[in-house]
Amino acid sequence: MTAEPRTKRGELTKAKLLEAAERVFAEQGYQAASISRITERANVAQGTFYLYFASKLDLFEQLVEDLNRRVRAAMSDGAARGGNRAEAEREGFRSFFAFTAEHPALYRVVREAEYVAPGAMRRHYERIVEGYIEGLTRAKASGEIGDVDPEVAAWALMGVGEMIGMRYVLWPTGEQGAYGSGATPVPEPVFDEMVAFVQRALGVAPPSASATTEEES
Structure with a gap:
């Protein structure tokens, strides 16, 4: 022991x-x-x-927990830079992609955990979602997002971030290569489009639209 x-x-x-x-x-x-x-x-x-x-399995499970703790801390720090939920989403995703580019092993380790340590994999995703649900629940109560189910939205948002990260961080050329080879930041146009998609899904007007509405009024 x-x-x-x-x-x-x-x-x-x-x-x-x-x-x-x-x-x-x-x-x-x-x-x-x-x-x-x-x-x-x-x-x-x-x-x-x-x-x-x-054992090796004990090390693997602790590694999943360690990666989870660090990626959640990065996302939380990023989200904290936002003055509202729309900005929090943008900065949280930006920090997630930066962490993924620096630690591409996150993808392979978590995916292998499905077969090696399924409990560790489930805890990884559930802990990320827990923080998301809390933030979305507060944003819904304050009217910063539309009438969405925070739990469903949290799982959906995590899926968006994971797939965009896999395509544009791990596979910058569009071809699957070795984990960690050629990891790059998400291109800004892709990032902006993804954030706009997330904001529409949450019922949040993009910043530019909000600014235009204020100017017209």
């Missing part, structure tokens, strides 16, 4: 192992990846591995 690190050095060692696992699982997949390859990549003794993780 493993325990959480009690020292700063222990925290750094565990973080190195998680970072190495992120890269190795992305490159080789769960089945082909080995503990020895991960510890070698982390420059950590193989025996040290078992101070932090009970």
